Amino acid sequence: xxxxxxxxxxxxxxxxxxxxxxxxxxxxxxxxxxxxLTELLNEPIQVVGASRTDSGVHALGNVAVFDTxxxxxxGKISYAMNQRLPEDIRIQKSEEVPADxxxxxxxxxxxxxxxxxxxxxxxxxxRLYSYFTYHSxxxxxxxxxxxxxxxxxxxxxxxxxxxxxxxxVRTIYMLWVEEQGPDIVIRVCxxxxxxxxxxxxxxxxxxxxxxxxxxxxxxxxxxxGDRAAAGPTAPAHGLTxxxxxxxx
Amino acid sequence: xxxxxxxxxxxxxxxxxxxxxxxxxxxxxxxxxxxxLTELLNEPIQVVGASRTDSGVHALGNVAVFDTxxxxxxGKISYAMNQRLPEDIRIQKSEEVPADxxxxxxxxxxxxxxxxxxxxxxxxxxRLYSYFTYHSxxxxxxxxxxxxxxxxxxxxxxxxxxxxxxxxVRTIYMLWVEEQGPDIVIRVCxxxxxxxxxxxxxxxxxxxxxxxxxxxxxxxxxxxGDRAAAGPTAPAHGLTxxxxxxxx
Numbered sequence: 001x002x003x004x005x006x007x008x009x010x011x012x013x014x015x016x017x018x019x020x021x022x023x024x025x026x027x028x029x030x031x032x033x034x035x036x037l038t039e040l041l042n043e044p045i046q047v048v049g050a051s052r053t054d055s056g057v058h059a060l061g062n063v064a065v066f067d068t069x070x071x072x073x074x075g076k077i078s079y080a081m082n083q084r085l086p087e088d089i090r091i092q093k094s095e096e097v098p099a100d101x102x103x104x105x106x107x108x109x110x111x112x113x114x115x116x117x118x119x120x121x122x123x124x125x126x127r128l129y130s131y132f133t134y135h136s137x138x139x140x141x142x143x144x145x146x147x148x149x150x151x152x153x154x155x156x157x158x159x160x161x162x163x164x165x166x167x168x169v170r171t172i173y174m175l176w177v178e179e180q181g182p183d184i185v186i187r188v189c190x191x192x193x194x195x196x197x198x199x200x201x202x203x204x205x206x207x208x209x210x211x212x213x214x215x216x217x218x219x220x221x222x223x224x225g226d227r228a229a230a231g232p233t234a235p236a237h238g239l240t241x242x243x244x245x246x247x248x
Numbered sequence: 249x250x251x252x253x254x255x256x257x258x259x260x261x262x263x264x265x266x267x268x269x270x271x272x273x274x275x276x277x278x279x280x281x282x283x284x285l286t287e288l289l290n291e292p293i294q295v296v297g298a299s300r301t302d303s304g305v306h307a308l309g310n311v312a313v314f315d316t317x318x319x320x321x322x323g324k325i326s327y328a329m330n331q332r333l334p335e336d337i338r339i340q341k342s343e344e345v346p347a348d349x350x351x352x353x354x355x356x357x358x359x360x361x362x363x364x365x366x367x368x369x370x371x372x373x374x375r376l377y378s379y380f381t382y383h384s385x386x387x388x389x390x391x392x393x394x395x396x397x398x399x400x401x402x403x404x405x406x407x408x409x410x411x412x413x414x415x416x417v418r419t420i421y422m423l424w425v426e427e428q429g430p431d432i433v434i435r436v437c438x439x440x441x442x443x444x445x446x447x448x449x450x451x452x453x454x455x456x457x458x459x460x461x462x463x464x465x466x467x468x469x470x471x472x473g474d475r476a477a478a479g480p481t482a483p484a485h486g487l488t489x490x491x492x493x494x495x496x
Binding site: 078122 | 259260261306308326330335336337338339340368369370371372373375376377488
C-alpha cells in the first residue's frame, strides 16, 4: 500500500499541556495528535515534531509530519482533525510533502515571540500569554543589548546546562524588541535554538531593561560560554512559537 | 466611626465566572470582591458595580464602589486585594471618592470592544477572547452599517426581550469597525447600553459583513423597535468592557 507523508501546521495554547513531547505522566501535544490521527485514519500514527516546545509554551505554527496509507485528501485532514482535537489545539494546515522530507533535517527559520506586559498590576486577560512585570524597562537599552546577539555566535551561555548538543553555535538573523502599547515583544528569528535559549535571552534582556546589567555586557556573556553568565530563564507562558519557514 | 467611599477599577477574565452579579448558583465577580474585601477589612462589605456584565464577558476596567470604616489608605487597597483575589481578577486602581458618588447615578461613557477572529481555522491562543468565524466579512459594509447606529436613537430592537427599562433611548457617541491583522474589532462608546445591546449590535454587524443584510437595513431595524428585526446575540466571550469615563 502506498504511503504518503503529511505535514501539519499546528497551533496550540500550551497552558494545559506538559509540552510537546510524549511523556509517561501528563498530557502532551504530541500525545493528542497521535491519539487523534490514530482514531481518524484507523492506523497507528506517530507524528514527528519540528520543535519540542516546553511545558506552558504556546504555538501559532509548530510543524509535525507523519506517514499514512489513508486515501483521505491531504488538505482535508486538517478539517477532520479539528473536529476531534480539544479546543486548545488546532491544525492550521495539512499538506502532502515528499516522502523524505523531515522537519528537523532541513534548513529552516523559526520565529519566536516573547511577550512582556509591563504595568502596575497584572491584567487578567493577558495573564496566560505574556509575562507580567511591574518593573520599569528601558526598551532602548534592551534593543542595544539585543544587537550584540544578532549573527552567528556560540550561544553556550544561553543554553540550559545539561543539554546535550554537538555544537552550541547558532545564527540569529534578527532580534527585535518592539513596544506594542503596554506590551514589550521580543521577536527572534533564527536557524535553530538551543534548549531554553529564547527564554534565557528574554530573561537576560529583562535584566538589561531593569538596569541590572549594561547592554555592552552581552559581549562577555557570549564569550564566557557559561550559563551562569546570562540572566534567568524567563517563564514559559510568555513564549510563543510563531512560525516556521522551510528553505528547502 | 467615619466611613469613606472607595472606588475600584476592576479587570477580569470572565471565562470562569457566571458574570458580575451575585447568584445563588455559581461564582461571580461580585461575590469574589465581597468575599475578598470582607476578609481584608474585617467588616461585611458589599460592592455596588457599574456594569453587571454577563457570564463570559471580560473587563479591563469595570468599576465598583463600597463604603468602609477601615483606615487602610485608599490607594493601598488595590495591592492588598490583589494578594487575595484569584488570578483572573485584578484591581487596577483603588481611590477615595465623595460619599455620595454612585457609579450608576452619574454621567459616564463606557467603551466596549467586540473582537472577531476571521480565519480558516480557530487559533487556540485567541479562543477565549475573540469570536471565531470562517466567513468572509466585508468590513467596509460593516462600517457603513455601524454609521447608522451612531447618535441618539431608540435601541429597542437591540435590547434583549424581557428586559425591564424605563427608556430604550441611548446615545452611541462612536461605533468603529477596525481591522487589526486577522482580527476585526467593533469598538463602541456610549452613555449606557441596554441588556445585550453590544452583543446584538455585533451579531447584526456580523450579518452585514457576511452579506446576509445590507448596511441600509439598519435604518428600518432601528425603526422597527422589535428585537426580531436585529441579528443574533453574538457570543459573550468576544466582548470586553474596556473603560469607564465618568463625566462628573
